């Protein structure tokens with residue numbers, strides 16, 4: 230199984246590293262526009278092989294799409310990250326052009342691939358990729374919910390003072406500081422609702438911390454996060470390549486689900502060898518429905534800025 234990762238920066242290289250050492254794919258190609266950069270990252274990652282015991286073939290190329298031919302999955306992480314004080318939405322001006330041209334180049338050599346979009350603003354970049362390529366909706370997946378849900382579980386585990394892997398929880402909606410919807414009502418500690426253990430005030434703080442999880446890290450690091458983002462992409466790619474049919478919150482094209490159409494936004498999906506195999510359309514309560522509609526409005530407003538790129 231072959232995975233191409235476009236953009237060998239912080240997120241792309243981390244994703245390649247996790248895919249390699251976990252043996253998720255047999256071949257990983259890193260592609261970057263910066264001369265020699267992807268080659269260097271691939272070499273550095275490959276020199277881990279003998280001390281960490283894995284065999285994935287990791288190579289790097291400078292803008293040579295021929296080397297990405299016949300990829301089963303392509304991950305797009307190319308573009309700029311935000312700096313402290315910025316929103317993800319402010320990246321659209323530069324990233325839209327990059328994502329569109331990358332998606333078009335990829336399809337020349339991998340017409341049957343499944344594309345995972347990571348570059349921000351991710352929901353809008355996912356919509357752009359779908360519209361620009363005309364690919365069937367099951368083959369375009371935006372990664373955001375897997376990461377946001379892992380942050381939600383992290384903050385819940387801190388509040389509970391219990392292991393994160395004993396917590397089950399999901400974030401849906403847009404991948405933005407104000408558009409994420411942590412589904413607190415459905416979060417559980419070993420099957421028991423977290424409201425049995427935490428006050429409403431504590432739960433509200435967990436949800437608020439989750440929503441600004443990326444901004445908090447950007448403030449601390451000076452650029453946006455990469456370890457959890459890279460691992461979250463690898464988790465999603467694993468479910469596709471190894472047909473695991475995991476339920477993962479992903480940004481996908483909606484046609485009536487959750488009362489929305491003509492938009493890519495985070496909802497629970499079954500992810501397998503065909504990409505998005507099912508959108509899990511659960512019943513939200515009235516408050517959650519309102520939040521989802523508001524989140525969709527914000528994402529749709531952002532999509533309107535794509536007019537010139539899609540013309």
Ligand SMILES: NC(=O)C1=CN([C@@H]2O[C@H](COP(=O)(O)OP(=O)(O)OC[C@H]3O[C@@H](n4cnc5c(N)ncnc54)[C@H](O)[C@@H]3O)[C@@H](O)[C@H]2O)C=CC1
Pocket residue numbers: 235236237238239240241260261262263266306307308309310311317320324327331346347348349351372373376404452453454455458
């Ligand atoms: N969806 C999500 O959950 C997350 C999204 N992101 C987003 O992912 C993107 C990448 O973030 P980082 O890896 O931290 O940035 P980075 O700056 O470390 O890496 C980006 C790489 O893209 C390359 N690049 C730029 N234009 C290119 C092109 N036309 N073709 C090929 N490569 C190109 C750059 O040379 C650079 O190496 C950002 O837009 C960031 O906001 C980051 C974390 C999580």
Ligand SMILES: O=C([O-])CC(=O)C(=O)O
Pocket residue numbers: 310311317349376442443444447453454458
């Ligand atoms: O915060 C950012 O800009 C990068 C990102 O999407 C995340 O880490 O959630």
